[in-house]
Amino acid sequence: MVVKESEVCGGGLEWRINFPDGTSKILVPHHHTISKTRFCRILHAFFVEGLFSKIYGFFREAWRLGMDDPKKFFHCFKVGIALSLVSLFYYMRPLYQGVGGNAMWAVLTVVVVFEYTVGATLCKCLNKATATFLAGALGIGVHWIGSHFGEKLQPIFLQGSVFVLAAAATFTRFMPSVKARFDYGVLIFILTFSLVSVSGFRVGKLFEFASHRLSTIAIGTSICILTSILFCPVWAGEELHNLIQTNMEKLADSLDECVAEYFRKDARSEASNKISVGYRCVLNSRATEESLANFARWEPAHGGFNFGHPWKEYRKVGASLRSCAYHIEVLNGSINAGTKAPDFLKKHFSKFCMKLSSSSSAVLKELVFVTHTMTRSAKIDIIVEEMRSAVEELQIVLKSLITQPINASTNINIGNEESDASNTSMSLIEIAPLVTLSSLLIEIAARTEDIAKAVNELAN
Amino acid sequence: MVVKESEVCGGGLEWRINFPDGTSKILVPHHHTISKTRFCRILHAFFVEGLFSKIYGFFREAWRLGMDDPKKFFHCFKVGIALSLVSLFYYMRPLYQGVGGNAMWAVLTVVVVFEYTVGATLCKCLNKATATFLAGALGIGVHWIGSHFGEKLQPIFLQGSVFVLAAAATFTRFMPSVKARFDYGVLIFILTFSLVSVSGFRVGKLFEFASHRLSTIAIGTSICILTSILFCPVWAGEELHNLIQTNMEKLADSLDECVAEYFRKDARSEASNKISVGYRCVLNSRATEESLANFARWEPAHGGFNFGHPWKEYRKVGASLRSCAYHIEVLNGSINAGTKAPDFLKKHFSKFCMKLSSSSSAVLKELVFVTHTMTRSAKIDIIVEEMRSAVEELQIVLKSLITQPINASTNINIGNEESDASNTSMSLIEIAPLVTLSSLLIEIAARTEDIAKAVNELAN
Numbered sequence: 001m002v003v004k005e006s007e008v009c010g011g012g013l014e015w016r017i018n019f020p021d022g023t024s025k026i027l028v029p030h031h032h033t034i035s036k037t038r039f040c041r042i043l044h045a046f047f048v049e050g051l052f053s054k055i056y057g058f059f060r061e062a063w064r065l066g067m068d069d070p071k072k073f074f075h076c077f078k079v080g081i082a083l084s085l086v087s088l089f090y091y092m093r094p095l096y097q098g099v100g101g102n103a104m105w106a107v108l109t110v111v112v113v114f115e116y117t118v119g120a121t122l123c124k125c126l127n128k129a130t131a132t133f134l135a136g137a138l139g140i141g142v143h144w145i146g147s148h149f150g151e152k153l154q155p156i157f158l159q160g161s162v163f164v165l166a167a168a169a170t171f172t173r174f175m176p177s178v179k180a181r182f183d184y185g186v187l188i189f190i191l192t193f194s195l196v197s198v199s200g201f202r203v204g205k206l207f208e209f210a211s212h213r214l215s216t217i218a219i220g221t222s223i224c225i226l227t228s229i230l231f232c233p234v235w236a237g238e239e240l241h242n243l244i245q246t247n248m249e250k251l252a253d254s255l256d257e258c259v260a261e262y263f264r265k266d267a268r269s270e271a272s273n274k275i276s277v278g279y280r281c282v283l284n285s286r287a288t289e290e291s292l293a294n295f296a297r298w299e300p301a302h303g304g305f306n307f308g309h310p311w312k313e314y315r316k317v318g319a320s321l322r323s324c325a326y327h328i329e330v331l332n333g334s335i336n337a338g339t340k341a342p343d344f345l346k347k348h349f350s351k352f353c354m355k356l357s358s359s360s361s362a363v364l365k366e367l368v369f370v371t372h373t374m375t376r377s378a379k380i381d382i383i384v385e386e387m388r389s390a391v392e393e394l395q396i397v398l399k400s401l402i403t404q405p406i407n408a409s410t411n412i413n414i415g416n417e418e419s420d421a422s423n424t425s426m427s428l429i430e431i432a433p434l435v436t437l438s439s440l441l442i443e444i445a446a447r448t449e450d451i452a453k454a455v456n457e458l459a460n
Numbered sequence: 461m462v463v464k465e466s467e468v469c470g471g472g473l474e475w476r477i478n479f480p481d482g483t484s485k486i487l488v489p490h491h492h493t494i495s496k497t498r499f500c501r502i503l504h505a506f507f508v509e510g511l512f513s514k515i516y517g518f519f520r521e522a523w524r525l526g527m528d529d530p531k532k533f534f535h536c537f538k539v540g541i542a543l544s545l546v547s548l549f550y551y552m553r554p555l556y557q558g559v560g561g562n563a564m565w566a567v568l569t570v571v572v573v574f575e576y577t578v579g580a581t582l583c584k585c586l587n588k589a590t591a592t593f594l595a596g597a598l599g600i601g602v603h604w605i606g607s608h609f610g611e612k613l614q615p616i617f618l619q620g621s622v623f624v625l626a627a628a629a630t631f632t633r634f635m636p637s638v639k640a641r642f643d644y645g646v647l648i649f650i651l652t653f654s655l656v657s658v659s660g661f662r663v664g665k666l667f668e669f670a671s672h673r674l675s676t677i678a679i680g681t682s683i684c685i686l687t688s689i690l691f692c693p694v695w696a697g698e699e700l701h702n703l704i705q706t707n708m709e710k711l712a713d714s715l716d717e718c719v720a721e722y723f724r725k726d727a728r729s730e731a732s733n734k735i736s737v738g739y740r741c742v743l744n745s746r747a748t749e750e751s752l753a754n755f756a757r758w759e760p761a762h763g764g765f766n767f768g769h770p771w772k773e774y775r776k777v778g779a780s781l782r783s784c785a786y787h788i789e790v791l792n793g794s795i796n797a798g799t800k801a802p803d804f805l806k807k808h809f810s811k812f813c814m815k816l817s818s819s820s821s822a823v824l825k826e827l828v829f830v831t832h833t834m835t836r837s838a839k840i841d842i843i844v845e846e847m848r849s850a851v852e853e854l855q856i857v858l859k860s861l862i863t864q865p866i867n868a869s870t871n872i873n874i875g876n877e878e879s880d881a882s883n884t885s886m887s888l889i890e891i892a893p894l895v896t897l898s899s900l901l902i903e904i905a906a907r908t909e910d911i912a913k914a915v916n917e918l919a920n
Contacts, residue, residue, distance in 0.1 A: 076626075083626050104659055166536075166540050194567050432858055439895075
């Protein structure tokens with residue numbers, strides 16, 4: 001198929017397409033329409049395609065998210081179910097007659113309190129119930145005291161008490177110990193106290209108002225708790241347990257892949273690249289671990305976990321995993337740095353470095369097994385011992401390389417001068433990457449032992 | 461002073477204390493009283509002292525927190541002021557006649573929406589207003605459609621629409637892009653939609669209900685916005701700006717202190733220990749940075765920052781700071797590890813390592829100055845150049861140390877055999893710490909350049 005530009009009788013230019021089978025087709029120019037269609041196309045590109053691709057991207061991401069973790073789909077269904085249940089208080093006459101317009105508070109409670117994990121839901125429910133009760137009682141008390149002050153002073157007293165209590169309660173939200181566990185409770189305390197003591201000025205039956213609020217909150221929280229525990233529960237404890245396991249696995253894989261990559265000659269593949277940066281999510285998992293550990297404390301016994309399971313220990317394991325991940329991050333950086341060690345030395349080191357890294361990752365993988373089965377492993381001591389001997393072997397290799405030090409008093413000798421003397425001698429800068437790699441690996445082995453200790457404490 | 465156990469005439473045992481001056485004192489046993497007082501003491505220790513020390517500790521921590529950052533005290537006052545303002549809608553008759561019992565929603569809005577930074581408050585206010593409006597309109601629409609279905613089908617249709625919309629909206633909260641900016645909005649959307657469409661089944665004047673809710677929310681949000689902007693505003697942007705600066709300063713100090721400590725002979729002092737672990741808060745500041753950067757986008761122009769200030773760039777600077785902090789963490793670990801390099805070599809290296817570390821930290825400190833004044837610094841290029849030449853000098857020192865490699869084909873030679881031949885030669889393991897330190901310092905210098913680049917981009 002050839003497109004030809006040919007002069008035609010009319011004196012204008014003509015574009016003709018000659019097809020292989022001998023036929024041809026003339027391309028008709030349409031100058032006037034171009035500007036219009038281009039304008040349309042730009043409009044189309046901006047609005048339709050841009051919007052369409054954004055919406056498409058949004059849905060694709062949503063689908064990927066849900067497929068990665070179908071529990072998220074279930075969670076959405078659970079929210080829908082809880083809301084449907086609570087809305088029955090409006091639709092069924094006998095139920096509506098019981099609570100009346102206050103059913104609104106139950107709906108509000110369900111929407112605000114329902115969380116992804118059972119622990120978080122329980123934490124919020126208990127916080128909400130306790131805080132509402134306390135603040136309600138305090139609000140009624142303050143209101144009762146205020147009623148003795150006379151009509152003029154009462155608003156001032158009420159407003160003063162709201163100011164002082166709200167300010168004090170807000171301040172406690174800054175404190176880490178309160179923030180971690182009772183943040184929501186303090187918020188609800190301020191809310192209820194303000195509502196009860198302020199609106200009490202106008203609402204006649206204050207006690208009824210407070211008790212209605214309490215009973216609707218009780219309805220809302222019990223619907224939330226039942227739905228979140230009965231339908232495919234997501235336990236914060238189990239999530240934390242799995243997170244720690246996944247993180248350990250990722251660390252082990254990253255370590256293996258990073259070291260193997262350094263000693264391999266071919267270029268990085270896409271897949272290996274992905275594995276070798278798996279440790280990165282360990283670096284950023286601190287906040288998730290802390291909140292899960294906090295929520296897990298509220299959960300009743302489930303699966304293999306009793307109430308009072310040592311969730312704090314998981315945070316220690318997480319901290320030592322992160323400490324190990326920092327070293328792998330540096331290792332990964334130094335592997336990708338420019339300087340290259342001589343090949344024969346690399347070959348010599350490779351055996352020992354690979355052995356150490358694979359024994360470290362074997363320890364990590366065994367620890368994954370230990371945490372998974374929640375039993376002490378007989379093998380773990382042997383594997384740790386193997387790792388220690390791999391460390392020693394690497395240290396012996398390092399010992400076997402002899403350095404001629406320069407005298408501290410002399411000036412710096414440039415390496416090249418000396419290297420003429422002995423053909424095989426190398427300057428330290430050439431082997432620096434290998435030395436750094438080795439000492440990082442030795443450090444990583446030490447961190448792995450720390451992780452093993454932390455997991456052992458957890459097992460006890 | 462001797463305590464003697466002596467037989468006395470009564471046949472019982474007697475404890476006698478003989479003082480050096482010849483006097484003596486008999487210890488009277490009081491078996492019966494001990495158990496009582498001990499019991500009281502335990503009770504006292506458990507309840508009074510334990511409780512007292514806990515309360516005391518709580519208040520001391522609160523005081524320390526407030527003194528560290530008096531803005532937190534101001535924030536509490538602001539919450540109190542906002543609540544007092546909104547409660548005027550109850551206390552002042554003309555205002556109360558305007559909104560009636562719906563003033564409750566305004567109080568609720570103030571409590572829930574008022575946040576520490578202006579950005580967070582604005583973000584929540586805008587989210588709340590938009591979501592309430594959208595959900596209210598949608599709820600009324602759904603209710604209108606439902607009213608055509610007849611009395612039996614209407615509740616089913618309404619419940620179905622709540623189920624579907626709540627589930628879909630809940631799912632979007634899992635998506636990072638929505639979670640970062642619109643999480644609160646989606647929550648309010650679900651809340652308002654459920655309230656309007658469900659309670660619409662019973663409430664006669666649905667339109668009035670929705671418009672009252674909107675107007676009270678408008679009152680609440682405007683009180684929040686005004687209070688948070690007019691009284692000692694805490695800008696998220698400024699907080700982020702300061703956080704990045706403090707982090708840079710801490711990194712510079714830690715780096716200086718760590719390296720100086722390694723080459724110093726005396727033990728770690730308490731103060732230096734504190735400085736050298738300052739980098740740790742950089743490791744954990746990611747979540748804070750991200751939320752501040754998100755909130756800063758909502759803020760109007762303030763101080764030296766315009767609307768549309770490149771807050772995203774701060775996250776890049778933060779990321780490169782963290783990358784540098786990982787290296788300092790490893791450096792700190794390797795410095796505290798057991799192996800020690802020979803003294804004379806340490807002395808030789810100290811000059812170059814200290815020079816490199818101090819020039820790196822000088823770059824960081826200059827970058828603090830650059831971010832502080834938000835102007836390009838003429839000096840920065842010179843200092844970076846100095847750092848580069850310090851890197852080169854250290855590399856030359858590394859080059860000057862010559863290694864006799866073992867042949868790759870031969871077995872490992874144990875270092876000691878060779879060291880007999882030349883008295884001053886050392887095995888590689890002895891200088892490994894110094895080599896690692898040097899390569900870490902070189903890496904840190906490279907990261908510092910990355911930080912400088914990121915800050916420069918920010919300056920542009």
